[in-house]
Amino acid sequence: MEQWIREYIRASGAPDITYLRAALTTTPPDQLLQLITTTRGSKLYTALLLAISRDHSEVAHLLLTPLRGIADELLFEKYEVGYTAMHCAVEKGDRKSVELMLHTVSSRRKYKLIAEQDWWCWTALTVAAERGYAEIIETLLIKLSVEQRVSLLKIQDINLYTAPHRAARCGHTTVLQSMLTSVLPHTVSTLLSMKNCVARTPLEEAQRQASKGSVELLKSWKQPVLAAHAATYQKFATLQEADKLKSKALTNQEKELAESKQQIVALQETDNRKTAELTNQKEDLAALKEADSQKAEELANQREELVESKQQIVALLEANNRMTADMAAILERINRLDIYLRTPTATDETGDQLHEPLG
Known part of the structure; x- marks a missing residue:
């Protein structure tokens, strides 16, 4: 099955998913997960990672939709350089697949999935900061508690760069704003005081790259702007609450879908009897x-x-x-x-x- 899916994805730049949908919807979730996670392609590509790397988000959606709560093993599978499907989706800027994976993985392992590191100790957040994907940054951080956000922002790669370091180095001011407003004010100074392998803070990296916007933003955090920060943090908290409501609505939709499937199965059984x-x-x-x-x-x-x-x-x-x-x-x-x-x-x-x- 997994080999067939990979060949199916490779066969066309924009594959017709009609037959793929029929094959996946008729396979029980447990059996589908076992087939996908026990077979490997060239360079250890799983079908999910191949679909995301080829920008086939619809195929990724078909693979993940029936696996909610049981797909942890699949999501933590790594490519030969230590990349997970989450790394790949973030690198591609595929926010839809990122949201789908965060919705698919069990709640207790969301932080671990985002914090998973490749061979260079880059997390998905590090990749998003480097690429300047502010919306994906918000998507990743909204799913976590305040303590988990701080812990994630403190993770250093092989060169001791944190995500704020990477964003400041590349001049992504909006990304810096999203990361710093997602944590409480008293933790910001800790994040901005961390140094990389060449003993530079995020502010010093921004100054070195002559990123005016990032320099001004980082300098402003040195000033007594706690009231303004409280307002921006409240905005982030509002976004988080909206995300929770969205997740709840999505869960209800899944329950309704499950009930509809049960009704369809019952109707099919009745039809078979008739x-x-x-x-x-x-x-x-x-x-x-x-x-x-x-x-x-x-x-x-x-x-x-x-x-x-x-x-x-x-x-x-x-x-x-x-x-x-x-x-x-x-x-x-x-x-x-x-x-x-x-x-x-x-x-x-x-x-x-x-x-x-x-x-």
Whole structure:
């Protein structure tokens, strides 16, 4: 199955997912997960990572949708350089796939999935900061608690760069704003004081790259702007609450979808039973037709026998009539003979009575 999916994705730049959808929807989730996670392609690409790397988000959606809560093993599978599917989706800027994976993984492992590091100790957040994907940064951080956000922003790569370091180095001011407003004010100074392998803070990296916007933003955090920060943090908290409501709505939709699937299964079972009953009725009808044909054949034979019997009776009646006629003629002749014998007609010379000839 997994090999087939990978070849299916490779076969076209924009594959028709009709047949793929049919194949995936008819495979039980547990079996689908086992097939996908136990088979490897070249360079250890899983079907999910291949779909995301080829920008086939619809295929990734088809793979992940039935696996919510049981796909942790699949999501933590790594490419040969330590990349997970999450790393790949963030690098591609595929926010839809990022949201889908965060919704698919179990709640207790969301932080671990985002914090998973590749060979250079880059997390998905590090990749997003380097690429300047502010919306993806918000998507990743909204799913975490405040403590988890701080912990994630403190993670250093192989060169001791944090995500704020990477954003400042690349001049992504909006990304810096999203990361710093996602944590409480007293933790910002800790994040901005961390140093990389060359002993530079995020502010010093921004100054080195002459990123005016990032420098101004980072310098502003040195000032007493706690009130302004409280307002921006409240905005982030509002976004987080909206995300929770969205997740709840999505969960309800999934429940409704599960109920609909159960109803469809029940209807299919009912339809199968009715089909079986109809098949049995057709078989019974065919048997009745066969029996009727046999009876009709027997009746035809009986009719033929009856016709033959009638013909024999008619022949016997005709023979009987002939015999009756013959007997009547014989009786008539006997009567005539008897009358002749009893009635004298003349006397010969000797005195004997003479009779008329019988003829």
